[in-house]
Amino acid sequence: MTDLRDYRAPARLRDGSSVLFRSIRPADREALRNGFHRLSPEAIYHRFFQTRAGLTDAELRYLTELDFRNHVALVATVELDGREQIVAVARFVRLGAPGPGGRAEIAFVVGDEYQHRGIGTLLMAHLAAIARQLGYTAFEAEVLPDNYPMLRVFEHSGLPVSERGGDRMVHVTLELTPLPRGEEDSPGSAGN
Ligand SMILES: CC(C)(COP(=O)(O)OP(=O)(O)OC[C@H]1O[C@@H](n2cnc3c(N)ncnc32)[C@H](O)[C@@H]1OP(=O)(O)O)[C@@H](O)C(=O)NCCC(=O)NCCS
Secondary structure, three states, rough: OOOHHOOOOEOOOOOOOOOEEOOOOOOHHHHHHHHHHOOOOHHHHHHHHOOOOOOOOOHHHHHHOOOOOOOEEEEEEEEOOOOOEEEEEEEEEEEOOOOOEEEEEEEEEEOHHHHHOOOOHHHHHHHHHHHHHHHOOOOEEEOOOOHHHHHHHHOOOOOOOEEEEEOEEEEEEEEEOOOOOOOEEEEEEOOO
């Protein structure tokens, strides 16, 4: 398989603006650190299920230095004043031991001012395509019950979705059913 570290896919959002989806890199560490401080308390709580003042160096390393097999992450970037800015991150992390037919936990965060433009929905499509290529069979997610945007992203994915849980947390499973021959999805490209 081509190297997912070089994954990149330009796209246009429904408001007409341009965005690039690309694999995360170790060099994104400071951008993630700074981006965290631009998130609202609500976004942080929905992503981490607790209030947090920032990310530690160890967490930033974990979030940016990936093997792109058991841990895959994409960022969405826009160009602002001629400079690239990361506006969203989405990732999945293998659950359990490596092997065929694996399941992965998926998580998203889109910067507050970039929410509701379709970035979460597009990131979901890219991650599903990548996970299928890597042989995963399902995504799992823990979502706060009032997080309708996240639940909508999952519904929009077109994947079979099941939800269980209750008042405090919803556990979502998305089945990555194999696509019929000839319909394999490939929204992005990985460098050769
Ligand atoms: C959840 C999240 C990833 C969704 O990303 P997004 O880019 O805003 O999602 P989209 O623009 O693709 O929208 C998906 C659906 O949610 C709806 N939606 C998005 N933001 C919304 C908002 N603030 N209020 C109401 N609905 C919203 C959209 O309308 C869309 O539904 P529709 O197509 O039927 O209109 C983003 O809101 C986020 O990062 N939230 C904070 C962190 C978080 O909750 N992470 C999830 C932990 S797993």
